[in-house]
Amino acid sequence: MAQHDYINKKPGGKKAAKGKAGKPFPKVFAALTLVLVGAFGYGLWYIKHHGEPQVQPSSPKPAKQAEQPKVEKDLPRPPDFIKDIKDHEVIVEVKKLESKGPYQMQCGSFRTYKQAEQMKAKMAFAGLIAEIRRTEGSNGVWYRVRLGPYDTKRGAESDKNKLERINIVSCGIWKWT
Numbered sequence: 001m002a003q004h005d006y007i008n009k010k011p012g013g014k015k016a017a018k019g020k021a022g023k024p025f026p027k028v029f030a031a032l033t034l035v036l037v038g039a040f041g042y043g044l045w046y047i048k049h050h051g052e053p054q055v056q057p058s059s060p061k062p063a064k065q066a067e068q069p070k071v072e073k074d075l076p077r078p079p080d081f082i083k084d085i086k087d088h089e090v091i092v093e094v095k096k097l098e099s100k101g102p103y104q105m106q107c108g109s110f111r112t113y114k115q116a117e118q119m120k121a122k123m124a125f126a127g128l129i130a131e132i133r134r135t136e137g138s139n140g141v142w143y144r145v146r147l148g149p150y151d152t153k154r155g156a157e158s159d160k161n162k163l164e165r166i167n168i169v170s171c172g173i174w175k176w177t
Contacts, residue, residue, distance in 0.1 A: 102176040103156045104148035107168055116143035119168070123147070126162050149176045 107123065107130070110116045116132045123130045123145070133144045150156040156173045163171055 099151060100153075100175075102149035102151060103153050103173055104146055104150070104176045105156050105160060105171050105173050106144055106146050107163065107171040108145040110143045110145070111140070113143050116145050119145045122166065122168060123163065126166050126168075128159055128162065147171075 108116065108119045110119070113132070113134075120130045120132060128147055130145050130147050133146060135142050135144060147159060148156065150159075153173060160171050160173065163169075
């Protein structure tokens, strides 16, 4: 079998040996470009020569009436409502929102304790302390990784966002049971 010289081989293969067949010059595109450039130039010229606002002749000044004696005016005084605003007191009724109860966040339910420990360790790197609860149900033993209790749902959402930053996105927030 003959050896091939890949180092000195010219790129392009058979097409390079026959000659370069280039694409034809896009005449329609060039014509359209020239028309658009010409229209843009005409638009600039038109704005330069016809864009000046027309100066309207000013109306003749009315004849001066008898000069009135100049009276020095006092400095302008503030309107009366400003004094009323400074002295006004706004009474606002503040309603206290009732907490709807403590919340918990569950981020995983695993068949093995080792998997639950791994999830708990990832949460510890985010600065959150989780607990693992063993539950037995009709379909076997499960190890649940939970956080909480939280007084408000906002606190739970804040921790959920911290966990989403480290790619733990399987968390759900429920009422504490």
